[in-house]
Amino acid sequence: MPNCLVCYKWTLDEQDIKIKSEDLSLDSSRAKGKISDFDRNAIEEAALLVEKLGGAVAALSYGTAAVKQSLKDVLSRGPEKSYWVADASAEQADATVTATVLAAAIRKIGPFDLILLGEGSSDLFNQQTAPRLAALLGLPCLSFVNKLEVEGDVVKATRKLDDSVEVVTVKTPVVISVLSEINKPRIPSLKQVLSAAKKPNQELTVADLGLTPEDLAPKAVRKSVKGFVMQRKNIIFKETAAAANVAKLKESLASLGLS
Amino acid sequence: MANENEDKFDAIVVGAGPAGSACAYTLAKAGRNVLLLERGNSAGSKNVSGGRLYTYALELVEEGLYQRAPLQRKIVREQIMMLGAESAMTVDYFNPAFGGNDAEKKAAQSYSVVRASLDEWFAGEAETAGAILASGQVVDGLIEENGKIVGIKVGEDEMRADLVVAADGVNSLLGQKAGLFPDASSHAVGVGVKETIELPDSVINARFGVTDAEGAARVAIGCTDGISGGAFMYTNKGSLSLGIVFNADQAGKQKRHIQDIFQDFKMHPAIQALIEGGTSVEYGAHLVPENGYDSIPKRLYRDGFLVVGDAAQFGINTGLIIRGMDLAIVSGLAAAKAALKTTSPADLGPEYMRQLDELLLMANQKAYRNFHHIFEINRIFHGYPELANDALQFLFTVDGKVPTPMLKGLLNTVRKHASYGQLAADGWKAFRAL
Ligand SMILES: Cc1cc2nc3c(=O)[nH]c(=O)nc-3n(C[C@H](O)[C@H](O)[C@H](O)COP(=O)(O)OP(=O)(O)OC[C@H]3O[C@@H](n4cnc5c(N)ncnc54)[C@H](O)[C@@H]3O)c2cc1C
Numbered sequence: 001m002p003n004c005l006v007c008y009k010w011t012l013d014e015q016d017i018k019i020k021s022e023d024l025s026l027d028s029s030r031a032k033g034k035i036s037d038f039d040r041n042a043i044e045e046a047a048l049l050v051e052k053l054g055g056a057v058a059a060l061s062y063g064t065a066a067v068k069q070s071l072k073d074v075l076s077r078g079p080e081k082s083y084w085v086a087d088a089s090a091e092q093a094d095a096t097v098t099a100t101v102l103a104a105a106i107r108k109i110g111p112f113d114l115i116l117l118g119e120g121s122s123d124l125f126n127q128q129t130a131p132r133l134a135a136l137l138g139l140p141c142l143s144f145v146n147k148l149e150v151e152g153d154v155v156k157a158t159r160k161l162d163d164s165v166e167v168v169t170v171k172t173p174v175v176i177s178v179l180s181e182i183n184k185p186r187i188p189s190l191k192q193v194l195s196a197a198k199k200p201n202q203e204l205t206v207a208d209l210g211l212t213p214e215d216l217a218p219k220a221v222r223k224s225v226k227g228f229v230m231q232r233k234n235i236i237f238k239e240t241a242a243a244a245n246v247a248k249l250k251e252s253l254a255s256l257g258l259s
Numbered sequence: 260m261a262n263e264n265e266d267k268f269d270a271i272v273v274g275a276g277p278a279g280s281a282c283a284y285t286l287a288k289a290g291r292n293v294l295l296l297e298r299g300n301s302a303g304s305k306n307v308s309g310g311r312l313y314t315y316a317l318e319l320v321e322e323g324l325y326q327r328a329p330l331q332r333k334i335v336r337e338q339i340m341m342l343g344a345e346s347a348m349t350v351d352y353f354n355p356a357f358g359g360n361d362a363e364k365k366a367a368q369s370y371s372v373v374r375a376s377l378d379e380w381f382a383g384e385a386e387t388a389g390a391i392l393a394s395g396q397v398v399d400g401l402i403e404e405n406g407k408i409v410g411i412k413v414g415e416d417e418m419r420a421d422l423v424v425a426a427d428g429v430n431s432l433l434g435q436k437a438g439l440f441p442d443a444s445s446h447a448v449g450v451g452v453k454e455t456i457e458l459p460d461s462v463i464n465a466r467f468g469v470t471d472a473e474g475a476a477r478v479a480i481g482c483t484d485g486i487s488g489g490a491f492m493y494t495n496k497g498s499l500s501l502g503i504v505f506n507a508d509q510a511g512k513q514k515r516h517i518q519d520i521f522q523d524f525k526m527h528p529a530i531q532a533l534i535e536g537g538t539s540v541e542y543g544a545h546l547v548p549e550n551g552y553d554s555i556p557k558r559l560y561r562d563g564f565l566v567v568g569d570a571a572q573f574g575i576n577t578g579l580i581i582r583g584m585d586l587a588i589v590s591g592l593a594a595a596k597a598a599l600k601t602t603s604p605a606d607l608g609p610e611y612m613r614q615l616d617e618l619l620l621m622a623n624q625k626a627y628r629n630f631h632h633i634f635e636i637n638r639i640f641h642g643y644p645e646l647a648n649d650a651l652q653f654l655f656t657v658d659g660k661v662p663t664p665m666l667k668g669l670l671n672t673v674r675k676h677a678s679y680g681q682l683a684a685d686g687w688k689a690f691r692a693l
Pocket residue numbers: 273274275276277278279296297298299302303305306309310311312313396397398399426427428429432450451452453502503504545546547567568569570574581582583584585587
């Protein structure tokens with residue numbers, strides 16, 4: 001019966017983020033939070049494993065103060081308990097910082113047989129948190145997993161790579177990052193939503209975890225974020241003869257230095 | 260939560276619109292164990308665009324509550340527009356008194372609101388007061404025992420409560436399931452298309468002649484392709500809400516799509532000038548109860564079950580004012596008050612009706628009872644707006660030619676659009692409706 005942990009990120013829903021036309025800055029004032037897409041698959045996979053094999057599943061997240069908003073949602077998706085680290089450093093954290101915080105938390109609340117994460121977060125999609133976490137914990141890491149079977153302490157995972165499919169077996173404990181095709185995350189039922197309100201959650205502070213300001217400082221500091229907008233020229237050529245249109249197009253491209 | 264039996268609540272409120280949230284908030288504040296269910300992923304997510312909220316309703320729920328609400332601009336300009344083919348006549352009534360009195364901390368009479376944020380806020384207030392809010396939950400059935408409604412169904416899950424409140428909006432599934440009324444028939448409802456267009460506040464202020472905190476509410480006729488109905492436009496912070504409400508019956512018989520008629524409205528030179536340069540951020544269509552008092556179902560309750568808001572067809576539309584949210588809030592409050600006041604299920608319904616009277620909701624509905632007959636005068640939507648524009652064109656035209664004598668010219672204009680007989684008949688109809 002595996003003792004599982006899922007790590008997830010509380011991100012802004014990218015659909016709600018707007019790009020301001022004046023300066024291409026991002027307006028996230030009306031953006032709602034969500035559990036990062038692939039992490040939802042990780043949570044679902046852990047919940048399915050435990051529903052089938054017994055065992056337990058807990059959830060862990062590191063984020064800004066907003067991470068508290070995620071508790072009801074994550075607990076309605078299967079985990080029996082959630083741990084959360086809320087710290088302003090998460091705003092600037094890179095995968096190294098995130099993995100450092102998660103590893104410190106896992107040392108405190110672990111050990112776990114299976115540690116599941118999404119392949120990448122829906123905002124930054126660095127795909128680095130799982131391997132870095134595994135390295136810090138000294139555990140094997142299986143990434144790109146789209147099928148998972150667990151028997152006793154043996155994990156059999158199918159990894160979908162660029163040019164091949166690899167089936168590997170490994171003994172627990174192990175860190176696994178999953179792809180979105182591994183399952184279809186549930187829409188929590190009313191009973192699951194209501195039971196979430198009664199499940200325990202526990203805050204871990206960076207001080208509890210013995211983390212220093214250096215641990216929480218990213219190597220690369222993000223100075224600004226700007227949106228990308230495709231600028232269309234909106235030129236329509238309306239000559240009757242196709243050749244005339246082509247000539248005009250050529251002229252237009254030349255004037256833009258594109259020929 | 261002082262609740263032994265996890266599947267039983269004091270009240271389950273279905274729908275986190277203004278009606279449901281007002282009800283859940285009031286019950287939760289009084290210590291009742293309330294579950295508020297919403298099918299959208301968050302409250303307000305199913306309610307596109309904006310509207311105007313008459314503040315008195317929130318004041319009835321709790322004095323000062325409006326100060327916490329995400330209100331947009333206080334409405335100090337009431338504008339009426341009559342559109343001709345290219346021209347437009349606008350009446351602009353400015354009254355700073357409508358903006359309330361800041362020194363005495365008096366609320367403005369009405370504010371523009373954006374539903375997505377208003378609904379989310381109000382549901383959040385209910386949650387803070389102790390209600391449990393579960394969104395993404397579509398209630399698809401009622402549990403009935405011995406002639407009493409004792410709970411609801413969401414897919415496989417059942418949940419029980421002493422009271423179920425149907426606040427599920429204009430085409431109330433729950434009211435139908437409870438056997439209180441049939442499907443909303445097309446002559447009792449209007450169909451609305453609405454859109455939100457973002458514009459910088461400085462542009463909105465300049466175009467509507469308002470300051471940052473103040474706003475304008477505008478209605479327009481002569482833009483519905485002859486269908487009974489009218490347009491509305493509200494100024495928000497950083498956006499405009501605009502739309503048209505059509506008589507659903509007539510719109511259904513029309514060849515043209517109402518979206519196309521709405522598009523024409525936006526392209527009218529007088530409207531285009533107001534929205535130019537803006538970005539459309541939301542677009543949607545929705546039904547609206549329109550027939551007023553006579554469409555309110557005979558029975559709005561059963562044992563253990565109350566119907567509030569649009570679900571109960573509460574609504575007033577005079578062409579100049581559109582009211583629904585305020586009546587929804589008042590009825591949600593009335594339901595909560597009734598539940599707090601009674602202990603026996605048999606007393607609940609009658610007490611709810613009494614509360615609706617006491618809070619003057621029914622009196623308001625009755626006062627406008629015959630008003631919608633005025634919309635049977637088809638020339639209001641096609642004829643008279645053009646007449647008004649032609650008359651003004653006549654009065655303002657100077658081209659060096661010999662002008663037609665004033666009276667004769669005006670009478671000619673009138674006769675072009677309606678006969679004296681038609682005018683008399685319409686006048687009589689309007690007189691009776693008023
Ligand atoms: C174009 C247009 C313009 C309008 N302008 C104004 C205006 O300016 N001022 C004004 O006061 N009124 C206006 N109204 C009317 C106003 O929108 C309604 O009267 C008001 O929203 C009614 O509130 P309610 O809470 O009863 O219903 P709604 O606001 O419709 O809320 C019902 C809620 O129930 C949820 N729900 C429905 N079924 C279920 C289910 N089975 N399970 C779970 N949840 C469910 C819905 O998702 C929704 O959130 C306008 C209406 C339209 C269409």
